[in-house]
Amino acid sequence: MSNILVLVELSTAGNISRSAGELLSLASTLGTPVAVLATPHVAPGIVTELGSLGAQHVFLGQTETEPMLLLTPQVEALWQAVQKFRPSAVLASSTIDGREAAARLVARTEGVLLANAVAVRFDGERIVATNSVFGGSYSVESTAEGGLPIITVQSGVLEGRAPEVAAHVTVHHLTLNPEGSGVVEGSTAVVASSRPDLRTAGKVVSGGRGMGSKENFALVEELADVLDAAVGASRAAVDAGYVAQSSQVGQTGVSVTPELYIALGISGAIQHRAGMQTAKTIVAINSDEDAPIFDVADFGIVGDVFAVVPQLISAIRSRSQGSS
Amino acid sequence: MKIIVLIKQVPDTSEDRHLDSATGLLDRSSTEGVIDEVNERGLEVALQYKDSHKGTEVVALSMGPQGTSQALRKALSMGADAAIHLLDVNLSGGDAAWTSKALSAALKTTAFDLVVAGNESTDGRGGAVPAMVAERLSLPLLGSISAVDIHSTSVTGQREVESGTLSVRASLPAVITVTERSPEARFPNFKGMLTAKRKPVKTLSLADLSLDPSERSAAARSVVVSVAARPARQAGKKIFDSGTAGVELAEFLAAGRLL
Numbered sequence: 001m002s003n004i005l006v007l008v009e010l011s012t013a014g015n016i017s018r019s020a021g022e023l024l025s026l027a028s029t030l031g032t033p034v035a036v037l038a039t040p041h042v043a044p045g046i047v048t049e050l051g052s053l054g055a056q057h058v059f060l061g062q063t064e065t066e067p068m069l070l071l072t073p074q075v076e077a078l079w080q081a082v083q084k085f086r087p088s089a090v091l092a093s094s095t096i097d098g099r100e101a102a103a104r105l106v107a108r109t110e111g112v113l114l115a116n117a118v119a120v121r122f123d124g125e126r127i128v129a130t131n132s133v134f135g136g137s138y139s140v141e142s143t144a145e146g147g148l149p150i151i152t153v154q155s156g157v158l159e160g161r162a163p164e165v166a167a168h169v170t171v172h173h174l175t176l177n178p179e180g181s182g183v184v185e186g187s188t189a190v191v192a193s194s195r196p197d198l199r200t201a202g203k204v205v206s207g208g209r210g211m212g213s214k215e216n217f218a219l220v221e222e223l224a225d226v227l228d229a230a231v232g233a234s235r236a237a238v239d240a241g242y243v244a245q246s247s248q249v250g251q252t253g254v255s256v257t258p259e260l261y262i263a264l265g266i267s268g269a270i271q272h273r274a275g276m277q278t279a280k281t282i283v284a285i286n287s288d289e290d291a292p293i294f295d296v297a298d299f300g301i302v303g304d305v306f307a308v309v310p311q312l313i314s315a316i317r318s319r320s321q322g323s324s
Numbered sequence: 325m326k327i328i329v330l331i332k333q334v335p336d337t338s339e340d341r342h343l344d345s346a347t348g349l350l351d352r353s354s355t356e357g358v359i360d361e362v363n364e365r366g367l368e369v370a371l372q373y374k375d376s377h378k379g380t381e382v383v384a385l386s387m388g389p390q391g392t393s394q395a396l397r398k399a400l401s402m403g404a405d406a407a408i409h410l411l412d413v414n415l416s417g418g419d420a421a422w423t424s425k426a427l428s429a430a431l432k433t434t435a436f437d438l439v440v441a442g443n444e445s446t447d448g449r450g451g452a453v454p455a456m457v458a459e460r461l462s463l464p465l466l467g468s469i470s471a472v473d474i475h476s477t478s479v480t481g482q483r484e485v486e487s488g489t490l491s492v493r494a495s496l497p498a499v500i501t502v503t504e505r506s507p508e509a510r511f512p513n514f515k516g517m518l519t520a521k522r523k524p525v526k527t528l529s530l531a532d533l534s535l536d537p538s539e540r541s542a543a544a545r546s547v548v549v550s551v552a553a554r555p556a557r558q559a560g561k562k563i564f565d566s567g568t569a570g571v572e573l574a575e576f577l578a579a580g581r582l583l
């Protein structure tokens with residue numbers, strides 16, 4: 001079977017990111033998964049963990065601790081691994097890091113970028129990646145001709161898990177030129193949330209400018225918590241400072257496909273709908289009966305969120321008390 | 325300081341956008357082209373530096389069909405000093421790798437200290453071309469940053485990634501891409517619109533860049549296999565709250581096993 005390289009991202013705290021499991025699982029359906037990462041610390045725990053996620057080989061590009069170079073080590077590690085493993089495809093997550101590393105590898109290898117895939121398969125000899133265009137309005141399948149396919153994969157759309165294996169490991173010392181690279185001078189980690197992750201959550205409750213203030217936005221969070229849902233937002237709510245930008249749903253934010261999406265005080269601009277219109281069931285509460293969000297809602301309520309939502313929350317609470 | 329701002333003309337995101345079902349390429353006839361909003365923010369970053377640093381030159385560079393000149397005119401009326409239009413039939417419909425090759429070749433024709441691009445276009449959404457350009461030109465890349473600060477020999481910014489925020493720096497010359505968290509762009513004023521007409525717009529073809537069109541057909545490339553349009557979503561039930569909508573919604577969710 002041919003080798004499939006997977007770029008493994010590490011968090012600012014050095015942990016393996018969640019996308020690694022999804023990518024290794026996808027890689028195992030295409031060939032032999034090879035995990036590639038760059039780090040100054042060769043911790044044996046990482047190799048075991050990647051093996052448990054399905055990596056047959058781990059290619060570990062070792063860097064100096066200082067200076068901490070921005071993505072250049074990852075690109076170099078991929079480049080070395082491409083030469084060693086002669087893969088038939090490279091997978092990276094469609095994250096900020098994954099996309100930039102993939103793009104730089106395409107330029108370096110004269111390969112082919114297949115961006116934002118939601119599915120990847122072999123069709124005979126050629127690899128075919130599916131991506132979702134214009135907020136799910138189109139589904140486009142593409143293949144790579146004449147070069148190595150380097151594929152960025154949307155996180156949260158893949159299911160399944162590769163069988164656990166004991167990974168072989170190769171440690172390679174990376175030679176890097178700090179002059180030609182961006183440098184990381186400091187970092188702050190995001191505070192881990194106990195709520196479900198927005199990209200993968202089965203339910204999402206989002207709030208918009210109609211929530212009126214950061215204090216009032218707590219109502220969105222309260223409903224999310226009784227439903228065990230992730231919290232989302234419109235760009236206007238992010239711009240107004242009600243919620244962190246990582247919660248933004250839409251064209252320039254996260255795309256979500258949950259079972260249930262509830263939009264509170266969101267008008268439903270086309271750029272917002274681009275990130276949520278593929279949800280299974282959409283509920284909207286908005287005081288303006290002409291708000292475009294109602295055009296995509298399965299259940300629309302013309303009303304005041306501050307009246308409807310508290311009533312909804314107590315109705316859900318009394319139901320769950322009644323049934324338990 | 326010379327700053328080159330990469331600009332892409334895209335279909336307006338506030339209208340329905342379409343793909344040609346045969347080629348998978350953008351149907352440019354279906355929507356009005358506008359400067360991608362994030363590129364306007366990139367231009368704003370450059371113009372703010374120019375406002376406070378006399379002698380700064382800001383050049384807008386765009387690759388695209390004939391109509392792209394409108395986007396460049398707008399950039400000039402906002403305050404850019406000059407524009408370069410990369411225009412050639414053999415560029416149309418090119419994938420990210422080919423586009424980055426042409427842009428890199430165009431950048432080689434001119435000296436610069438900083439290239440400012442957007443983190444991701446609203447049509448392609450690949451977020452790849454500027455990174456490819458940086459790699460081809462062997463320049464440092466600071467991607468997806470906000471709070472950009474340009475200094476005489478370096479550039480810094482904040483990079484928000486999934487796991488946190490990084491403070492990043494690169495020495496010049498460098499390539500940066502800004503996110504939509506960068507300040508909103510200014511509007512062209514009347515004086516800007518008048519002077520824009522007198523500012524230089526240079527058109528470059530592949531021949532001017534010594535790029536051979538046959539290189540494109542020989543090069544590795546992405547090829548569309550199929551295009552399928554998804555049916556538009558239908559509106560469902562809509563009720564007016566008369567005091568019990570919250571309870572009705574709870575019933576709807578329970579009936580759909582969504583509680």
Ligand SMILES: Cc1cc2nc3c(=O)[nH]c(=O)nc-3n(C[C@H](O)[C@H](O)[C@H](O)COP(=O)(O)OP(=O)(O)OC[C@H]3O[C@@H](n4cnc5c(N)ncnc54)[C@H](O)[C@@H]3O)c2cc1C
Pocket residue numbers: 207208209210211233234235236237248249250251252253254264265266267268269270271272275285286287288291303304305306337361362446
């Ligand atoms: C290039 C580009 C990219 C963009 N990307 C995104 C994106 O990723 N995500 C995104 O969301 N937007 C995006 N936008 C912005 C988008 O165009 C809209 O401006 C934004 O979605 C509006 O957010 P909103 O619905 O919260 O605010 P508004 O449009 O102001 O709507 C607020 C709504 O709240 C309702 N309301 C007010 N009070 C109440 C109440 N008490 N009870 C019930 N309803 C109430 C109002 O009727 C109104 O419909 C983008 C725009 C551009 C140009």
